[in-house]
Amino acid sequence: MDAYDVVVIGGGAAGLNAALVLGRARRRVAVVDAGEPRNAPAAHLQGFLSRDGVPPAELLAVGRAEVTGYGGEIISGRVAGIDRDQREPGFTVRLTDGSTLQARRVLVATGLTDELPELPGLPELWGRDVLHCPYCHGWEVRDQAIGVLATDERAVHQALLVKQWSDDVVFFAHAYALTAEDRRKLDARKVAVIEGPVAGLTIDGGRLRGVELRSGRIVERSALFVAPRFVPIDGLLRDLGCAVENGLVQVDSFGRTRVAGVWAAGNVVLPMASVVMAAAAGAAAAMVINGDLVEEEVGVALAAG
Numbered sequence: 001m002d003a004y005d006v007v008v009i010g011g012g013a014a015g016l017n018a019a020l021v022l023g024r025a026r027r028r029v030a031v032v033d034a035g036e037p038r039n040a041p042a043a044h045l046q047g048f049l050s051r052d053g054v055p056p057a058e059l060l061a062v063g064r065a066e067v068t069g070y071g072g073e074i075i076s077g078r079v080a081g082i083d084r085d086q087r088e089p090g091f092t093v094r095l096t097d098g099s100t101l102q103a104r105r106v107l108v109a110t111g112l113t114d115e116l117p118e119l120p121g122l123p124e125l126w127g128r129d130v131l132h133c134p135y136c137h138g139w140e141v142r143d144q145a146i147g148v149l150a151t152d153e154r155a156v157h158q159a160l161l162v163k164q165w166s167d168d169v170v171f172f173a174h175a176y177a178l179t180a181e182d183r184r185k186l187d188a189r190k191v192a193v194i195e196g197p198v199a200g201l202t203i204d205g206g207r208l209r210g211v212e213l214r215s216g217r218i219v220e221r222s223a224l225f226v227a228p229r230f231v232p233i234d235g236l237l238r239d240l241g242c243a244v245e246n247g248l249v250q251v252d253s254f255g256r257t258r259v260a261g262v263w264a265a266g267n268v269v270l271p272m273a274s275v276v277m278a279a280a281a282g283a284a285a286a287m288v289i290n291g292d293l294v295e296e297e298v299g300v301a302l303a304a305g
Contacts, residue, residue: 003102005022006019007101007106008109009093010032011060012278015031015109021286025286027290032101033074037277059275079096081094107202108264110236110280112232117149124200130225143224144166145166146221146222147171149174149226150172151227156182170194172198181207197217198211199213232271234269242257263289
């Protein structure tokens with residue numbers, strides 16, 4: 001069984017940045033990564049100082065190299081479960097291939113899954129012409145014919161934001177019942193509203209050409225924003241008994257859960273976090289984890305006389 005100071009579960013921005021900080025702190029750290037990044041469909045990431053426009057895969061490749069450069073290990077695999085050790089502080093991390101890792105602390109950075117409305121065309125164009133974050137993709141579709149597909153009340157806020165990037169924004173009410181206040185806000189922002197359910201998207205040459213209503217009408221659009229349902233991949237944290245409120249595992253401002261020795265960072269606990277925010281959360285968690293380990297080591301030394 002391999003023993004580590006920290007096992008990080010998840011090799012996205014949060015997990016890798018945490019491992020980088022821990023490696024620089026001369027901790028033995030391993031990152032277990034299933035290789036399924038949430039932003040894989042996107043061609044580029046934006047809003048990350050010095051990395052603006054970089055393909056997501058390139059960011060991860062550079063991050064892995066930096067982590068291993070400080071002695072960190074990258075393990076390709078999937079974690080089946082985490083067991084708290086009974087005889088001493090620490091955890092046993094079980095991988096699906098049957099191998100195990102011993103860890104004094106664990107950091108879970110497993111991210112989330114985007115659940116899209118069940119409409120033809122959405123999955124095919126997700127991350128390209130079908131988007132969810134105006135701050136991530138708004139500049140790239142500026143001044144284009146943009147649509148916003150309503151799935152719930154978040155779509156109104158989304159449409160108000162998107163109008164910052166284009167004068168031609170259409171709000172597709174779909175199955176959402178607009179309130180009078182919603183309409184006042186959209187009208188004030190000069191966002192056109194189209195009632196009636198959407199049947200799907202029209203695609204030509206792998207690109208979005210329009211939004212088809214169930215009535216048969218096609219409204220030409222070149223980009224469509226939609227708010228997916230964010231589903232945290234937090235089963236490992238829940239199995240450990242971490243507190244959950246409003247559907248999210250609860251952490252403090254440094255990613256510490258209410259279970260001793262367990263931290264979480266990134267989209268698994270912060271669904272709205274961008275890549276740069278997730279990376280920062282991983283770094284913050286790593287610093288506090290290292291401090292926690294130092295306190296434990298001082299206590300052991302004092303007890304030994």
